[in-house]
Amino acid sequence: MKPTPDPQGSLATRLQAAVQGRGQRWTEQRQLIADVLAASDGHATGAELVERVRTADPSATPSTVYRTLDLLEELGFASHHHGADGRETYHLEVVVAHGHVHCQGCGAEVELDAAAAKPILAAIERVTGYAADLDHLSLQGRCPSCRAAAAR
């Protein structure tokens, strides 16, 4: 089995098209960074991505990685949010949009898919008029078991 889905018209290919369609250029690093992000499916912090990219190509610098990640975001191929400690966490477009809820007690982190988040987003819109961005949704709180523990 190849772990890589379709080698053909996959992410990097579409990405290349999108980049070039905007008069921007497609480079080795961008290919590499996209690959790394695709490989770390799920989430990865900025620093992790930088390190992985540098493993594959030591000549790549942090600035390049971060700038490329910004580009991927502009194009809608990736997004990032800030974790409990304010550090960045990136994920690919492939991953469906989702939010995060982080427990301040035990550090557990659960994800919120669109369906689960819907009532929350609806409440936000009712109260504020804002259309909240699910991908940036990063909540802090206490999970049920920590609440129970704190209550005794």
Place this chain on the structure above:
Amino acid sequence: MKPTPDPQGSLATRLQAAVQGRGQRWTEQRQLIADVLAASDGHATGAELVERVRTADPSATPSTVYRTLDLLEELGFASHHHGADGRETYHLEVVVAHGHVHCQGCGAEVELDAAAAKPILAAIERVTGYAADLDHLSLQGRCPSCRAAAAR
């Protein structure tokens, strides 16, 4: 009613008591940092606080400021959340607990008081079982006018 509570047994005094009650020490810097935070009512970023403290006392170092802020948080006299760019924003206990909603379009930021946030927190709890921390609530989205602008 006076807007400034009581100049006497105010924040710094209570804080001192709380600190010493835990076998910890009350120092000039802590007094100063508490004053600065109190003076910048509303919000201030970590860097801003550091700068203001250093203006008043150049011998104070960032590490001291940040450590003191952590202490204030532990004691429940202050709290911080991460803004849109992941940087820290602190506010004093005096300020009622509140969340933030930041517009990705125009950069506007509105606050959510406890009453406004209630339905949102309720929705979060229904969906996840988590008791969300209002003070850490920092939402990203699009405000009504930016949504309208984007829609055309």
Place this chain on the structure above:
DNA sequence: GAGTCTATCGCAATACGTTGCAATAAGGAT
């Protein structure tokens, strides 16, 4: 008032991100 214990401080080093600038190289034109 002197001595002891240890919390706190300042410093220096580190980690994570960002930015300005000069050199390089991608992609289109000739």
Place this chain on the structure above:
DNA sequence: ATCCTTATTGCAACGTATTGCGATAGACTC
């Protein structure tokens, strides 16, 4: 195939936040 334009890169410096460690100085005991 070569040249041109300019997007991109790498470097270096900076901004923000954190951590370890030795030196300092509170607060408490005698």
